[in-house]
Amino acid sequence: MKDPGVQHPILFLLLSVIYHVHQLLLLVRLSASALAHNLDPFKAANRFPSPPSSLFPSTTMADSGEAPAAVEHLNIKVTDNNNEVFFKIKRTTQLKKLMDAFCERQGKQPSTVRFLFDGTRVRPEDTPDTLEMADGDTLEVHQEQIGG
Incomplete structure (x- = not known):
């Protein structure tokens, strides 16, 4: 008996194209969702860990010899008990966007979790600049506990 792929090469080609x-459509949807939250779609995919920042210089020297410019984006790791997700976010973007994106990705309601940075609760209106975050810092996610 012949291989079905040999008998029907057009069908095989059509299935491959589909x-x-x-x-490609899944990648476009993921990218659109990440961009809607002002996040880097490649970091939001969380397929691979972030490359070492030493591979990509974060400051540049202007032609006029001015001091290096501040890094505009930070790589932030968000962790809960079972997951690590990496986001690339602007220093001035409210962390609400990152928090909402993490919750959406994990299937959690934002009202049921708390985000902490260095043991302090993060508010949605905080930005990496207001919290003085550095590249590679971690936000911890904890389940809200109600009661006494």
Whole structure:
């Protein structure tokens, strides 16, 4: 008996094209969701850990010889008991966007979790600048506990 792929090469080709278009559409949806939250779509995919920051210089020297500019984006790790998700976010973006994106990704309601940075609760209106966060810092996510 012949291989079905040999008997029907056009069907095989069509299925291959459908599969690849489906994968592309998933990537586009993920990218659109990440961009809607002002996040880097490649970091939001969380396929691989962040590369060492030493590979990508974060400051540049202006042609006029001015001091290096401040890093505009930070890589932030968000962890809960079972997950680590990496986000790339602007220093001036409210952390609400990151918090909402993490909750959406994990299937949690934002009202049921608390985000902590260095043991202090993070408010949605906080930014990496207001919390004096550095590249590679971690936000911890804890389940809200109600009661006494």
